Amino acid sequence: MNGFSGSRLPALTLIAASLALTACGGSGGGDSSTGSGASPSTPPIGTPSTPPTSTAATTPGVWKGSIVSTTTGQTASVVALTGPDGQSVWMATDGRVWGGQLPMSGTRFDATFAGHMYDGAHFPDGTNHGPASMTVDDHAQGTMSGRYSGSGDTGTFNMSLSPMWDRPASIGTVAGVYTRTTSNGYTMTMTLDANGQLHGSDSRGCLFNGTVNIPDATHNMYRINASVTSCGSLDGTYQGMGALLDADAMRDWMTAMHPLEHGGHSHGGPMMGGSPGMGHNTVPSGQRNLFMFSMVGANSAIMDALAR
Numbered sequence: 001m002n003g004f005s006g007s008r009l010p011a012l013t014l015i016a017a018s019l020a021l022t023a024c025g026g027s028g029g030g031d032s033s034t035g036s037g038a039s040p041s042t043p044p045i046g047t048p049s050t051p052p053t054s055t056a057a058t059t060p061g062v063w064k065g066s067i068v069s070t071t072t073g074q075t076a077s078v079v080a081l082t083g084p085d086g087q088s089v090w091m092a093t094d095g096r097v098w099g100g101q102l103p104m105s106g107t108r109f110d111a112t113f114a115g116h117m118y119d120g121a122h123f124p125d126g127t128n129h130g131p132a133s134m135t136v137d138d139h140a141q142g143t144m145s146g147r148y149s150g151s152g153d154t155g156t157f158n159m160s161l162s163p164m165w166d167r168p169a170s171i172g173t174v175a176g177v178y179t180r181t182t183s184n185g186y187t188m189t190m191t192l193d194a195n196g197q198l199h200g201s202d203s204r205g206c207l208f209n210g211t212v213n214i215p216d217a218t219h220n221m222y223r224i225n226a227s228v229t230s231c232g233s234l235d236g237t238y239q240g241m242g243a244l245l246d247a248d249a250m251r252d253w254m255t256a257m258h259p260l261e262h263g264g265h266s267h268g269g270p271m272m273g274g275s276p277g278m279g280h281n282t283v284p285s286g287q288r289n290l291f292m293f294s295m296v297g298a299n300s301a302i303m304d305a306l307a308r
Helices: 248-256
Strands: 013-015 061-069 075-082 087-092 097-101 109-116 129-140 143-150 153-161 176-181 187-192 197-202 207-213 222-229 236-245 290-296 301-307
Touching: 061 143, 075 153, 075 236, 075 248, 075 290, 087 109, 087 236, 087 290, 087 301, 097 129, 097 290, 097 301, 187 301, 222 290, 236 301, 248 290, 248 301
Parallel strands: none
Antiparallel strands: 013 301, 061 075, 061 153, 075 087, 087 097, 097 109, 109 129, 129 143, 143 153, 176 187, 176 301, 187 197, 197 207, 207 222, 222 236, 236 290, 290 301
């Protein structure tokens, strides 16, 4: 969870100006073509028929790439989790989160997202949250690139669909105890049980409880509903999404995603619990062991990546 601000904010990555993961923005128009593939030629008699395969470039998935601010000149890694209904949240290692609604398919389109940033940091215009325009210029099977603007910032993004998206999802698969620590001893722990219940806490007293369910058992995505208490400005109800990823494949992300240090940004973004002097994030290894998620509330967002 991104930044439990102040001394009470845990290291769940806080992004208190978060891009609402919930439908805080509507998909724009643009050329949102859905093109399907051409019908196959008639097979020889006696050959079993095969239904035509759609070649439409769909947006749901686990996307990973980079985002470059032409305003600040900085580059950050970005992960986008887009559910089977187009609900999407994008998380950057420098502490930015964008969320909204994408069309289910198309080659070019616009979308209006909402953006959030941790209380201790801000967007180029000095704000912590606000609307953002996402323009996808090129969306093909497995790739997506375009431009963004909002809150005094402009830039570009480029992402690829992760093969980890095609893994099946189940409560049994994701159940377990997940943790993240920092170099100076901060710990955050989250348990997902066999009934889909979520419970968590951190070493500064923040508590969160909720549920996890599966919108599509054929793909690696989990919906989260949770409440946060005993955590100051992060208290409230949240909705979001998560995915069970390989820590080995996300080591660059975990290395760059550092907590807030000395009241300002470190090389990476702030995390839940991002008070001064938190130290650096530990970097796990392994496969199918890293639960990355983001949740959005009324005035803040929480993102994190915890390993079991």
